[in-house]
Amino acid sequence: MALDKYGIAKRIAQELQDGMYINLGIGIPTLVANYIPEGISVMLQSENGMLGIGPYPTEEEIDADLINAGKETVTVIPGSVFFDSAESFGMIRAGKVDLTVLGAMEVSEKGDIANWKIPNKMVKGMGGAMDLVASAKNIIVAMMHTNPKGESKLLPECTLPLTGVSCVKKVITELAVLEIEPGVGFILKETAPGVTVEEVQTKTLGKLIVSPDVKEMKI
Amino acid sequence: MNKIVADATTAIHDIQDGATIMLGGFGLCGIPENCIRALADKNVKELTCISNNAGVDEFGLGILLKTRQIKKMMSSYVGENAEFERQLLNGELEVDLIPQGTLATRIQMAGMGIPAFFTPAGYGTEIAQGKEVRVFNGKHYLMEHALHADFAIVKAWKGDPAGNLLFRKTTRNFSTSMAKAGTITIAEVEELVPLGALDPDQIHVAGIYVHRIFQGNQYEKRIEKRTVQIK
Numbered sequence: 001m002a003l004d005k006y007g008i009a010k011r012i013a014q015e016l017q018d019g020m021y022i023n024l025g026i027g028i029p030t031l032v033a034n035y036i037p038e039g040i041s042v043m044l045q046s047e048n049g050m051l052g053i054g055p056y057p058t059e060e061e062i063d064a065d066l067i068n069a070g071k072e073t074v075t076v077i078p079g080s081v082f083f084d085s086a087e088s089f090g091m092i093r094a095g096k097v098d099l100t101v102l103g104a105m106e107v108s109e110k111g112d113i114a115n116w117k118i119p120n121k122m123v124k125g126m127g128g129a130m131d132l133v134a135s136a137k138n139i140i141v142a143m144m145h146t147n148p149k150g151e152s153k154l155l156p157e158c159t160l161p162l163t164g165v166s167c168v169k170k171v172i173t174e175l176a177v178l179e180i181e182p183g184v185g186f187i188l189k190e191t192a193p194g195v196t197v198e199e200v201q202t203k204t205l206g207k208l209i210v211s212p213d214v215k216e217m218k219i
Numbered sequence: 220m221n222k223i224v225a226d227a228t229t230a231i232h233d234i235q236d237g238a239t240i241m242l243g244g245f246g247l248c249g250i251p252e253n254c255i256r257a258l259a260d261k262n263v264k265e266l267t268c269i270s271n272n273a274g275v276d277e278f279g280l281g282i283l284l285k286t287r288q289i290k291k292m293m294s295s296y297v298g299e300n301a302e303f304e305r306q307l308l309n310g311e312l313e314v315d316l317i318p319q320g321t322l323a324t325r326i327q328m329a330g331m332g333i334p335a336f337f338t339p340a341g342y343g344t345e346i347a348q349g350k351e352v353r354v355f356n357g358k359h360y361l362m363e364h365a366l367h368a369d370f371a372i373v374k375a376w377k378g379d380p381a382g383n384l385l386f387r388k389t390t391r392n393f394s395t396s397m398a399k400a401g402t403i404t405i406a407e408v409e410e411l412v413p414l415g416a417l418d419p420d421q422i423h424v425a426g427i428y429v430h431r432i433f434q435g436n437q438y439e440k441r442i443e444k445r446t447v448q449i450k
Contacts, residue, residue: 047319048245049389056448064248064440065376065388071246072446082388084395084423085245085271086327089320093338112343122304123316125296130346131320134339165343 025102052080100136109206114160133164227257249390330399371401378408382429
């Protein structure tokens with residue numbers, strides 16, 4: 001059976017390694033923070049100027065001066081640091097953030113990503129997404145495999161305006177874990193429990209190579 | 220050295236129609252509430268506002284949008300309010316969308332006296348149109364220019380008569396860079412302390428960048444997304 005968004009977040013959490021600095025985007029990526037494996041210590045970075053994001057506050061702890069990049073109220077943890085936006089993006093550009101997880105509307109077999117604009121609709125802006133994808137060492141996209149119309153979001157070429165080119169390394173959807181090898185395409189590494197390779201093939205419009213050691217995800 | 224002015228009205232008295240203004244804040248966090256109210260009261264028009272976001276309906280820059288005082292927004296993420304969307308779709312408002320890190324660094328560079336710099340953000344996308352591309356160590360970069368403003372308006376936690384500023388938690392965001400990028404920089408603070416009361420080791424913005432300072436009042440500090448944990 002295909003995963004739900006919590007399942008996707010749980011699978012992404014398995015990618016975390018001890019000591020990593022991680023930027024989690026809005027939506028499914030934010031949920032990853034709930035499933036950090038035991039025994040692993042990571043620092044979450046928020047591009048509005050904070051390292052070491054704690055859990056949501058209690059009613060008593062709420063502080064309007066303390067928010068994450070999703071504008072949600074958060075808390076500090078021991079070791080938290082505040083800084084300004086310019087320094088925050090300096091960290092990102094300089095490759096100090098080890099892992100970036102973000103959502104997408106489309107990903108191409110070359111690793112291009114589109115996630116900020118649908119032409120002729122209200123455009124809200126790219127926020128920090130273009131900076132993050134242009135500089136992050138390791139980018140994982142967390143998204144549903146198809147759009148609400150049932151069309152594949154894993155394409156030969158993105159059709160929507162790009163956020164960045166040749167940057168996505170891995171895509172984790174409700175159906176599969178896929179790696180992107182530039183010049184080769186999507187490499188199917190894992191399928192969700194009960195999901196067949198054929199279903200992933202049918203729902204992937206971009207070039208898909210089934211890894212010889214494809215296996216079932218362990219959630 | 221005394222940069223204290225009486226209030227927001229005095230601080231913004233010479234902001235005229237058509238001015239370019241930077242306003243600190245991320246969402247509604249750390250916005251200069253007093254100066255925004257004073258700008259609404261003064262009813263200056265045709266403003267170009269450089270700010271990461273554009274407020275929400277009825278608060279933050281949403282106030283100046285509602286009164287139709289803003290001609291152009293330069294931001295990374297906007298449209299958290301219906302009035303903004305209406306004006307944009309009707310062609311009543313210009314919007315220049317800039318990647319957040321590029322925006323922050325363009326402002327920072329203005330304060331550092333560096334006219335332009337190269338960033339990889341936006342290479343290969345539509346925002347690269349018309350921009351010089353250079354390759355360094357095999358990677359593509361876009362040339363971006365420093366971003367100055369006639370007035371920079373920021374809100375700090377504490378400040379002193381010399382204009383030294385101290386911020387609290389995530390309110391630093393764009394404000395520390397903007398404070399250095401204004402021809403005239405106005406700081407409103409929650410608490411104005413005597414000269415010498417701030418620890419020199421703790422100051423985030425040196426007073427040399429700040430021209431006018433006043434203690435604000437009636438801070439609402441609205442929260443955009445009140446997320447809590449149930450214990």
